[in-house]
Amino acid sequence: MSERENTVQEDTVHYDGPSGGWGSLRGMTRIFGKEWSTPGATETLYRQNKPHGFMCVSCSWAKPANYHPFEFCENGAKATLWELTTARCTPEFFAKHTVSELKGWTDYDLEQQGRLTHPMRYDPATDHYVPCEWDEAFNAIGSQLKALDPKSVVFYSSGRASLETSYLYALFARLYGHNNLPDSSNMCHETTSVALKQVIGVGVGTVVFDDLQKCDLIFFFGQNPGSNSPRLLHPLQEAAKRGVEIITFNPVREKGLIAFTNPQSPLEMLTGKETQISSQYHQVRPGGDIAVLLGLAKHVFDADDAAKAQGKRILDVSFIETHTSGLEAFEAKVRGTSWEEIEAESGLGRRDIQKAAQVYVRSERVIAMFGMGLTQHTHGFENVASLVNLLLLKGNIGRDGTGISPVRGHSNVQGQRTVGIAEKPELVPLDKIAEQFGFEPPREKGMNTVETCEGVLSGEVKAFIGLGGNFVRAVPERVRVEEAWQRMDLTVQVATKLNRSHLINGKAAYLLPCLGRTEEDKQASGPQAVSMEDTFSHIYGSLGRRSPASQHLRSEPAIVAGIAKATLAPNPKVKWDEWIGDYGLVRDLISETYPDKFEAFNARLWQPGGFYKGNAARERIWQTESGKAEFIAPDTLTACGFTDEPGRYRLITMRSNDQFNTTIYGYSDRLRGIEGTRDVLLINPQEMERAQLHEGQVVSLVGDAGDGVHREVSGLKVTPFDLPDGCLGAYYPEMNPLMPIWLHDEKSLTPAAKSVPVRIKPSGGEEAGERH
Template structure:
């Protein structure tokens, strides 16, 4: 339940002076002059660049400062004055760089020249672009296409992603995993099954008409802080916000708007959550079933007494299937079981249900707290069940809202980055470009690494990201990665994926989205899709970090041309220099979404992709919105029963972190300083195990696969987290996450509930 007190680790509102100080600190850290910091005024503006950090929606009428602390850090990180030149690599062997901290590698600055690994000296050495592209093409042509993986980070633009998927398919495979496989694939699968489209259905305008907001497993204060503006406005209108999250996070408790003189100069702040329920890690399905049970039982009573029904009978009868089976399951499930699994008392769940039953329009935001579980797809389906009960899909102010991470992770899927051939318009691509696309299912991220470990994959092309560091089971996957024949990484900064290299390895420096991309056809713009399905244009505003850095489009086109040679109808060179031509091709492939793409990409607020579910058109197997009966309330089938030593580990990001990029070692919101090697534990768990704060412990994964996964020298820190649950930082704790510990239908790693024990 909601408490009046804040977390003792950070007894302040999120935002406020703490946010301003943090932004000032990173601008100074990256040696960005005051005049250059003005580029932040162009961030998320129609005439500027779209943030390279999170994918939260960009308003048509932006604030003067339409950026958050996290976005400012991402911009400072990209526009840093620091450089990693070829001279740097002359002074440092790859072996020595492997001992650097992840933060220090990226903090060293922007890459300035294409580099090739030289085994004789154990160093990266500068090469020309022509030689790099030609050799990569020769290497790819010597390999079976099915042994090559084309990975995409969520920062790639729509134009780049479209070119990349076309290249991969012309090359001969559908091995197109991306960062979505690691986080919201459970949404893509679950929402597709439930409502017929694999993305959320809300828009920014829905915040103006919503009556209630649910949050499940998403820390808005650090992962999408710009949403706090919409939440603050909703709270001023009296809209309740009901939060379910294991940890008590400051950003979900209260917010002081750095753009409000009143809130900056007085103790004023906005309470965000009106109810805050600290659900057990892995207890979300049980919590949602509890709310549904309360609603269904209240409806049963109303029906028996001849009163107004509680559920939306008309919506359920006309638009859904499976209600009776689900309702029977909810009625039959004992409250004691719901309480045990969720960690929440019946009164707390009844309070949440009471708010739900009073509201006419309800939106439900959620993050990886729902998706990164063994039953992650079920979690998403259960959230849809909850919304269906009162018709909260397909009307203003209501709907599911998966909060995506990377700025274009949703968009790259929209333009064809998928390993599933049935989700790509292969027939249209075949007609448009006169080739026969492969029809065999490709590899997602988990399957790619399973194949890398087996030795079946020989090469990986990385379009951004830090793949080696982000995947589970590091002690198994890193040695296998080093046995690859070819690794190619398109990047702005050095990271561990470049140092754990293949036999032939290239690191190719690309322009940031923030930088001006000049070509013989003039300055080029790119586009991306935000979390609400709106497409936006983006123009670079700063000078490139290096004259030898190239655009993503240049690099993809260059490798494709070196590999495939000339192909009729495929204008790699023209697309490289004129991105409007790529957008023309995207519009031909996806006319329903991207018609008049070049003309519409600068619409304030973006143009919205069609979402049939918003009009209550259901592109599901049944043609209706589909209820599901949960398989099990216990989130984790790998969590041993009757094992008192077992703990549920959930991985976390800090306030100075975006995915694997760590801007600062400290986490001010959680009171962590000087290290990331900490474990957040309930005080009762600390005392029960005769531990003390600051003590160093070793965690071991509970698994019976014969592999000893353990992480040593973790510092115990008392924190407001449910008993039996602990938290540790990502990616450091990935070593404890087995590669096979993933959501059944989506193969999203189960990073939010890893069974572990303390062994030392």
């Protein structure tokens, strides 16, 4: 490793301990202690991610058949205890506080009010939420939806909604008359879905959980398991212990990819023993991954040239000839790109890239894992496609212990797409749905997240139904979107807790409280189970047993059905009441619509380890235009959509160890050594000196997109941090106002949150000194 790979800048904020270990237990205890008085909290955690238990509402990691006694991580425990809180956000709370007042509260303080207990209606005359009956809400919502053009209405869903809920929600949207079905994937991994669909024929990863035990090399790009998916650290630790090389490319030195102590190992906890995770760690520039991947491929071609002289090959020639197309153009691009260009765009030295590539050359079974560090760029498509290119060179897709593996963030965000949540009609079997339910589904493309925001700004979008999530807080250009949001005719939010999106209302607004996944869902036929899909395309059942937080709560499927019944004309083939009375009937519908993926759905619901829905690319069946896996020759070396200039920085938006998406559990980013605040600007000491800044100085970030729109976030404390030159870090979602809506991946429209053009402005002064 280079000196920079081995060392942390000592004059920067950092965390000296490993991920996991006692720090992880303290992090859970801090939340757990507040919820300890909740009866049955320990029993609930014990059932988490196990057969006949409930599935975590946090990340989408696998639920293995051979599970640990405690099959949850720090973030999963926080998410569960957050739901089990004894705090209640009642009508009395809303009577005390106007919505205008609550807009001034922090995200953390809003969610600290606890579980929502009653359906609420916004009263603009008093600026208060007031309680209402469920039928009153359904009828009012239905009446307004009937009066609107369906094409002007958006049905958004977060990644936590079950397969059953998602299927009914998508059916409702199409019966109503639109495909406006954005979901949280649009904000993070839509690039994955678009790129993988084009190059290997499926929009999801090809790896299954067992492959992690069979590989001999793992490439890691742009993902932080320590904060975002800690359960991934267990198989990474096991892989490292058996000698698997793990090579990481990430602008930030994330602790979870450096060292890990297993909190479930008494020996490791008592001795403080830690496992080194990454054998090589390279701090690539934000947006420099295309250059890195071309450099890796360049070394592979050079090694193959040398091998040919000895009558051998490094490339998997048989695989390439049988299963791929486009190698010639890709090889020409690689050979025609100089090492000087690669070094300049990647921020890495040739020797470091070659060292990583040499491990690939000698490895037999390789997995490539990645996260939003690849997808959230203007040229995120080329990032993902370039990673697939590298795997294809040696036939590392379609064999055990190999493959491409996006690490999905939300628990069922992948599964929602599987059962019809999609704005793209070509992804849904509309002819089959038409036959099942006796209607003609809309065939026009619907709006995704970016297009929804554009429609809100233009006035095209008149109503928004939010099935979970915190949409307004999560999207780019938040200040402008919030202002325009209030001009809509209707906004409806289905939620368990209060968040900022519930305070930015249309002319009519409803807040509808739903059951959590840990809670018992009793319907006409008895307690109901739901299901979800993990990042490895396995399907699991989930059964809540806790008493609901309020007797006034309804399940997500029941809320969807209630609004649908009040909106749609009767249809003898659409049996909302029967379906809500028995979710098994919904699973039968899913099996009928998607027989290739959900055969015998109910019979397999509780299969340990989940049941596999299948993946054509894993079988080397390529559902692409050419019928083969496609090499793509990128036409750029940088994933950024702007050029570097003096004083302009590439901003990475980041999540802390104490949050999940927009949910803020607290103010401890333990794994980065940042405590007590989220108002920080992370910058390396050399850049601080060049910009004439000092530690603790309060500054603003100003958008530098060049479109004439002023975007600014103030009150950020300069904090020295180990980052590449020309790069800044700050927290999501606080930095969202700096992201233009139009700054997104060119093909998927995923917001480019990992390379936002900004300048630094000291408070009360001019922009910080320019870099040279």
